[in-house]
Amino acid sequence: MQIDFATSGRILFGNGKVTELPQLVQGLGQRAFVARSKSHPYAQQISTLLQTIDVEAVEYVVQGEPSIASVKNALDQARAAQCDLVIGIGGGSVIDTGKAVAAMLANPGDMMDYLEVVGLGKKIANRSKPYIAIPTTAGTGSEVTRNAVIAVPEKRVKVSMRSATMLPDVALIDPELSMSMSPALTASTGMDAFIQVIEPYVSNGANAMVDLFCRDAIPRAARNLFKAYQDGQDRAAREQMAWVSLMGGLSLANARLGASHGFAGPIGGMFDAPHGTICAAVMPAVMSMNIRALKERASESEAIKRYAEIAEWMTGKAAAEAEEGAEWMEQICRDLKIPRLADLGINRSDFEQIVEKAGHSSSMKGNPVQLTHDEMIEILDLSY
Amino acid sequence: MQIDFATSGRILFGNGKVTELPQLVQGLGQRAFVARSKSHPYAQQISTLLQTIDVEAVEYVVQGEPSIASVKNALDQARAAQCDLVIGIGGGSVIDTGKAVAAMLANPGDMMDYLEVVGLGKKIANRSKPYIAIPTTAGTGSEVTRNAVIAVPEKRVKVSMRSATMLPDVALIDPELSMSMSPALTASTGMDAFIQVIEPYVSNGANAMVDLFCRDAIPRAARNLFKAYQDGQDRAAREQMAWVSLMGGLSLANARLGASHGFAGPIGGMFDAPHGTICAAVMPAVMSMNIRALKERASESEAIKRYAEIAEWMTGKAAAEAEEGAEWMEQICRDLKIPRLADLGINRSDFEQIVEKAGHSSSMKGNPVQLTHDEMIEILDLSY
Numbered sequence: 005m006q007i008d009f010a011t012s013g014r015i016l017f018g019n020g021k022v023t024e025l026p027q028l029v030q031g032l033g034q035r036a037f038v039a040r041s042k043s044h045p046y047a048q049q050i051s052t053l054l055q056t057i058d059v060e061a062v063e064y065v066v067q068g069e070p071s072i073a074s075v076k077n078a079l080d081q082a083r084a085a086q087c088d089l090v091i092g093i094g095g096g097s098v099i100d101t102g103k104a105v106a107a108m109l110a111n112p113g114d115m116m117d118y119l120e121v122v123g124l125g126k127k128i129a130n131r132s133k134p135y136i137a138i139p140t141t142a143g144t145g146s147e148v149t150r151n152a153v154i155a156v157p158e159k160r161v162k163v164s165m166r167s168a169t170m171l172p173d174v175a176l177i178d179p180e181l182s183m184s185m186s187p188a189l190t191a192s193t194g195m196d197a198f199i200q201v202i203e204p205y206v207s208n209g210a211n212a213m214v215d216l217f218c219r220d221a222i223p224r225a226a227r228n229l230f231k232a233y234q235d236g237q238d239r240a241a242r243e244q245m246a247w248v249s250l251m252g253g254l255s256l257a258n259a260r261l262g263a264s265h266g267f268a269g270p271i272g273g274m275f276d277a278p279h280g281t282i283c284a285a286v287m288p289a290v291m292s293m294n295i296r297a298l299k300e301r302a303s304e305s306e307a308i309k310r311y312a313e314i315a316e317w318m319t320g321k322a323a324a325e326a327e328e329g330a331e332w333m334e335q336i337c338r339d340l341k342i343p344r345l346a347d348l349g350i351n352r353s354d355f356e357q358i359v360e361k362a363g364h365s366s367s368m369k370g371n372p373v374q375l376t377h378d379e380m381i382e383i384l385d386l387s388y
Numbered sequence: 389m390q391i392d393f394a395t396s397g398r399i400l401f402g403n404g405k406v407t408e409l410p411q412l413v414q415g416l417g418q419r420a421f422v423a424r425s426k427s428h429p430y431a432q433q434i435s436t437l438l439q440t441i442d443v444e445a446v447e448y449v450v451q452g453e454p455s456i457a458s459v460k461n462a463l464d465q466a467r468a469a470q471c472d473l474v475i476g477i478g479g480g481s482v483i484d485t486g487k488a489v490a491a492m493l494a495n496p497g498d499m500m501d502y503l504e505v506v507g508l509g510k511k512i513a514n515r516s517k518p519y520i521a522i523p524t525t526a527g528t529g530s531e532v533t534r535n536a537v538i539a540v541p542e543k544r545v546k547v548s549m550r551s552a553t554m555l556p557d558v559a560l561i562d563p564e565l566s567m568s569m570s571p572a573l574t575a576s577t578g579m580d581a582f583i584q585v586i587e588p589y590v591s592n593g594a595n596a597m598v599d600l601f602c603r604d605a606i607p608r609a610a611r612n613l614f615k616a617y618q619d620g621q622d623r624a625a626r627e628q629m630a631w632v633s634l635m636g637g638l639s640l641a642n643a644r645l646g647a648s649h650g651f652a653g654p655i656g657g658m659f660d661a662p663h664g665t666i667c668a669a670v671m672p673a674v675m676s677m678n679i680r681a682l683k684e685r686a687s688e689s690e691a692i693k694r695y696a697e698i699a700e701w702m703t704g705k706a707a708a709e710a711e712e713g714a715e716w717m718e719q720i721c722r723d724l725k726i727p728r729l730a731d732l733g734i735n736r737s738d739f740e741q742i743v744e745k746a747g748h749s750s751s752m753k754g755n756p757v758q759l760t761h762d763e764m765i766e767i768l769d770l771s772y
Contacts, residue, residue, distance in 0.1 A: 005627060005631065007399065007400065007401040007402060008398070008399075008400050008401075009398070009399040009400075009401075013397075014392070014393070014552070015391065015393040015597075016391065016392050017389060017392075017393075017597075018390035018391060021390070168398070212604075213399075213401075216600040217600070220596075243389060247389065
């Protein structure tokens, strides 16, 4: 066992927990930069709530996924107002925007200085300003991860700003906040969460700590994602999916991911589609290809046993074959009306470029088996 | 589900991990206060190791359990040397001494200002100085908890200095460091760890997060504690018990304990006996009494089902009765040569005072069932 585990300073989880926000804010700062989603009913109330404890709010409505330009815009406002505290309430885009702003408020210079790949990749020296992350979707788990994903539209890539100093101080997860999600959003974010407990579990970064989270969450996701999709008011299913999302964040932040996320990075940079949807679109083929490749090249590996375990949890069948898990995944993608790659504006002529970029991604390096060029093309083809 | 989870900033676990200490120290400070055990071979090398990275070490050898006087002495030295970083390497007494010093270095005044019960119980305002906790026993899990237990000999009590700001920055757990423990120390510390994954699991503070740790660790402890006791060089068993200890710290810090720790607090204040030994001495009777009381007064409770689960994990028998777990516990205490209360210098005439004090302890309030005065006396009697 070799483990290196870190998470947010404090994780609060439970229905109604968001009402504790004023107490959590007290003592952390006087002027809060509030990154929020446009339309979530609770997100709109934060400023009023902060007034009751004499904390000033500088509101910033996040629209679309964070880009270099949008985060710069947010940061300029936060710096101009001398904010000493950040709150993010919304989906992954909001949480990541807040995370990047909290980091940049405590570090000099421009975000480009710190970005991977497209920037200078400088080490982030100072711990972020206090940041409270409040997810309103059950998906990214970004409230307990150490990176913010930023789009660079002119280069058609997404890159991360990443540092252990960027872990939010408080992850405040109130499952009731996720009840306003549409079925489509429930499906895409829920599949993101689901995949984030599957990929780390079979990844080559799997470890005893992350195993705990994945073993707990995979069966819960299998039993509850479709329920939450079918009936958004199913409180129990919403709570379970919020938990799966948290487990996913803890898992990906402390192990590695795999080919599904390896593809989703470059595809998300090149095409305008939600991250979770892309992950889900390729996941059935990733699973079946990984199982085939493992059986061919590493039939005694721990990963292949784990795929069989996953199949048992998904299907509820004792001694299910690994392949049955991949089939189950294909079926739930159909049930959740997950689009195919063809529906996302991707052409077959893009495949080579996607595979080339995906091959260099850190998630692909966590995949339990090294996929060949042809296998990667085949995954895209099967998902088309 | 309602969860409030916090832990050390970073948890590193694995054989050989302690060699990463210099990298971990870099950037944290220039002058380290090193609280260490007297005789552990690795603890003696820390100063030399720090020299290689130009960090000055102020060494303090911890002897016996921390008391108001000993911590004051340590703190005076740390303040005089203007230490800006603390390292603790040793058993629970060492880790707690370092934790208290790291807190007091960042907060003004005297420790008595902050202590529960015997002091003013003032809120600790400032986050501790950076603290790296390196356990050399597999027991307390103090490397991931937010309190330091301090003895007040003149009042014959132990009290806690406690705050979320006291969570160590780094918990560095290297199972190899525990291999030098004697069989007796392996038994007492190992039982402490074991009980710290049992009591939270049945406590009235149990929650989905802590359940993960307990369900994982109880079977591991049941399979490995006696092995580690019998053969201190059994690396696999040592690793498993180090893991159980970590899980115990995570569990007790994020749920509650129960009657065994409820008794161990006051007994430890009144008599000179290792904490783990006291916990173990009463644990079989605590389990059987809790099971009896639950069956009488809350036969449908979740706790009673959990005692049955624990019995299955311990005995390896499907559908074991809850009581078989208590019997198994009694047997392992005999196998590990855990002393009885009579062997610890306790007299029957002390029982009333112990029960009176234990009744007020926070651990006793976490017990799955409220025990009557007579039931508590009976536990002590059965453990005598």
